[in-house]
Amino acid sequence: MASNKFVSNLVTADPGLPRPNPTQSYWQHIPHALADVQSSTFPNDRDFAIIGSGITGLAVAKTLLERHPTATVTVLEARTLCSGATGRNGGQMAANAGEEYMHLAETHGPETAGKIVDFTFRNLEKMHELIEAYDAVGVSEVQRLQKLRVFLTPKKFEDFKASIARLEEDHPSKKGLYVILDADAVGQEYGIHGTAGGALLSAGTVWPYRLITKVFAALLEKYPDRLTIETHTPVESVEHKSTFASPITTDLPYTLHTSRGPLWARTVVHCTNGYSGHLLPKLRGLVHPFKGTMTVQDPKDSVPNQGTSVSWGFHYTPSYDPETKRHGSGLYYLGQSAKTGYFYFGGENARIEESVSADDTFVAEHSVTHLQSVLPQFFGKTDQSNWGLVGSWSGIMGFSSDGLPIVGRLPSTLTGRKGDNEWIAAAFNGYGMANCLMSGEALALMMLGEDVSQWLPIAYGLSWKRLQGSLTISEAVSALGSKL
Ligand SMILES: Cc1cc2nc3c(=O)[nH]c(=O)nc-3n(C[C@H](O)[C@H](O)[C@H](O)COP(=O)(O)OP(=O)(O)OC[C@H]3O[C@@H](n4cnc5c(N)ncnc54)[C@H](O)[C@@H]3O)c2cc1C
Structure with missing residues (x-):
């Protein structure tokens, strides 16, 4: 069996950016018309910058656009639209x-355990509601x-x-x-x-790539002035204004350095799932x-x-x-x-x-x-x-490390940056279809100041207790030992 040190090195390694040439997923063998969508002019100031165009990024974007009357939103994707786990899973x-x-x-x-059961079954029903609402049956x-x-x-x-x-x-x-x-x-x-x-x-079973790309297309059509999707645009790093002077306005404290230039944003949303540790090195090993x-x-x-x-x-x-x-x-x-x-x-x-x-x-x-x-x-x-x-x-x-999703505001101990407007919904531990939609929705509502504690399981949050106890590198090493 592998030594703890070996496993620890594996879980704490930098996942890097999504690789540009992934294996061909059957779900994506006919790419959606928006697979390579980009704005002709790269937008450089936005209220919300969402990194990742999987089901979680979609849920965050959709909720923000529907629940905020004016917010501008950009979804940044390293590869083609929905080319991560959501476009490569078991359906x-x-x-x-x-x-x-x-x-x-x-x-x-x-x-709390009962709430988690309710959350996952309710999330699956919401998937059906989404499918029906967007005529995607x-x-x-x-x-x-x-x-x-x-x-x-x-x-x-x-x-x-x-x-x-x-x-x-x-x-x-x-x-x-x-x-x-x-x-x-x-x-x-x-x-x-x-x-x-x-x-x-x-x-149930579903073709997730077709569902998510269809909903993204409908959102682009409905909110042409407030939503842009930038595929083939890896975010290489995130900076806070304390280390980088934004030339636009101090209201946009974050700079996302991308392959197509900088984007300044008020809020950064990490929907990067297995790749989260690349832009958030202090999260490596915890996810x-x-x-x-x-x-x-x-x-x-x-x-x-x-x-x-x-x-x-x-x-x-x-x-x-x-x-x-x-x-x-x-x-x-x-x-x-x-x-x-x-x-x-x-x-x-x-x-x-x-x-x-x-x-x-x-x-x-x-x-x-x-x-x-x-x-x-x-x-x-x-x-x-x-x-x-x-x-x-x-x-x-x-x-x-504790087998539960992570949904909430990132403390600066995890971003390693000043500022308190970076958020995350990630780590669905192989059960995204039962968790992502409502996790993304909850995250967006939290960013808009709403209380979601009635339905978002408290155990999904980034509490101090969780960060001290179950969400640690040593827990990840022992959890892997029991899974593998
Ligand atoms: C093989 C496999 C089988 C699975 N089977 C099932 C199943 O049957 N049922 C189920 O419920 N769940 C299943 N899952 C899990 C489920 O697919 C995921 O939990 C879910 O899709 C996660 O969605 P997401 O949007 O959070 O992440 P993703 O869909 O992975 O989206 C994250 C996106 O972020 C992008 N990204 C990452 N870093 C950057 C960056 N720096 N800049 C720009 N873009 C970036 C990635 O390219 C990716 O598109 C499976 C997963 C896999 C891989």
């Missing part, structure tokens, strides 16, 4: 707060369905059942969110044999990149198309193979396109230095062949020769 709309409940209740108490190929969580090892199943039992005991109104199935039911009703058991929960592997596989006619009714998560005890030095992270996730029957299948089987990385310019061949070999087996197929690999790619997630 699963599912909450994980139920299986995490026991740990959350023990760490934060039942009230067809284009995003959204499905409302049941997610079948399958537990491949007895310990995982026992832990899961205990967590759900505690959730239902603490919050009787949440009974029924999860329906537990025994191994026979999983085998007979869903054709997956040899498991320890399973559970069903309401969930670190985690590289995920995705495949699209064509089962041809060997299994029925269940894309309108079910998606799957396969949980197992994290594994380590001393010979290959590869870790199995404990989860495979799977959705099926109702249109094509293609499986969208992801999960990690990689060396630690491959996983704790912000380099999405390649995808390890052994990780892809692993995903090719295990998927047919879940459906009892030993002959894989008929299955085709349609695509494979990697993408960068943001993980926090």
